[in-house]
Amino acid sequence: MILTVAVLGLSEKEQETLRAVLDIAADLEIGRWQLADHLQPATVIFINADAPVFSDWIDEIMAIDSAAIFVQCTMKEIADSPDEHRITLPLNYRTVVSLLRGFEGKLHHIRRPDGEQPITAEALAALLRRKPYNIPTAISDEPKVELIPESLGVASPDALNVDDAQNQDKKTPSHMLTVVDPKPEQTDCNVVNLPTLKEVYIADDSAVLTGGAMVEISTPKESVQITPIDAPLSEDITWRKHTYLPRRGLFDEKKSRHEKPAMEMLQVLNRPAMRFYRYTRLLGLLHSIFDKNQSVVVTHPTLPTLIVSPERGVFGSIDSLDSELELFSMPAYKFQVQEILLVDLDEAMVDYIIQPLWALFYSAALFGSEGRLMETMVTNDVLRLERMPDFKRVPHCKEHLKLAKYLVSHSADIIGLAQITRIPLPVVIDFCNACEEAELIKCHVAVRKVSRKLYRGKDYSKGQLV
Known part of the structure; x- marks a missing residue:
């Protein structure tokens, strides 16, 4: 919004x-x-x-x-x-x-990619209609029914007869159920409300992803099973320290308020956007598939299906990559992955367009980063293309051709590349991210050597650089 x-x-x-x-x-x-x-x-x-x-x-x-x-x-x-x-x-x-x-x-103006809308309360209630007790989807002022634990020796709702069921309040919704603490002296804290489900995104008709867990939809005779997702914890992730642009002069508190703010805006334009963490998009899912070296089928309820085979270094898609751009900006948790045997791979990819795997990584980084510098890259690294991308296999524009021609014969960092070619910085960042994922680019840190003749009386022999 x-x-x-x-x-x-x-x-x-x-x-x-x-x-x-x-x-x-x-x-x-x-x-x-x-x-x-x-x-x-x-x-x-x-x-x-x-x-x-x-x-x-x-x-x-x-x-x-x-x-x-x-x-x-x-x-x-x-x-x-x-x-x-x-x-x-x-x-x-x-x-x-x-x-x-x-x-x-x-004002809760939550930004989402185009076409990505939260599920409504009516749709969620229809999806969970087979359950004995539905999950609450909104806060209601209606009276709530207290569910007494079985440890107190009270009969369960299934054991109630018809007469007792008719005496219940018909206005009370069945999904507003709470749990009562058996301590009678604490009357104010007896009722514990279930958490409100504000936004739920439905991956398909059989599973709901909420709060980092996959809730499987079962029949009324079965209970709800919660299976945790096999994802790395925050303490298990190795974080890399990046070198960002100096913030000196960007938002300087010592500047007079009467100075023109245009100078501050120009400095903001010359800095990269927010970081792009590839595990949040399809690119991170592709890295997990490549590490396992297992052929899989990647599906989505509304998007085309992909067949990825790291063993053969190829992937299959129904259409060309130009018509599947929405795949690369979709959150990674909305995809479903199913393994496929290598002997069944040829039969499964009969109607698919087979392309090299590097083209999929290239396109996933190009359209998934959305102008944000990748987490593995640093702004002051000097970049140079080792070989030109095969633009016949990947989506491209005239700016990408201009950047590729320059980086084949010259070396530059991301900021300098945008200034020399006069191409918008988000376009330069997306192209560099794509070349990095396709292993087409070579990065090295430029170190300026200091001459002692220029700095007499100062010792720079201990690696102090400017």
């Missing part, structure tokens, strides 16, 4: 600054925000609190139908003020982005 921003009483300079901030934030994937021309569809409205015509805006503000958040912009210094709805002019990137991030979290 897009967070719409409007202005009231701000100067043209401040409006252009706010528009530039929102454009830069959209390129860096910080938020899906846009500037509206009118106050009616706006969610957040910036008002000039120092303007003398503030009283003339009352009618325009009262005409707004929807509830909006008003932010007062003033030239006065705000020192230790707990009010988060006031900011100091002139506007700058850091304050505007921090403010909109907080509003976005409060």
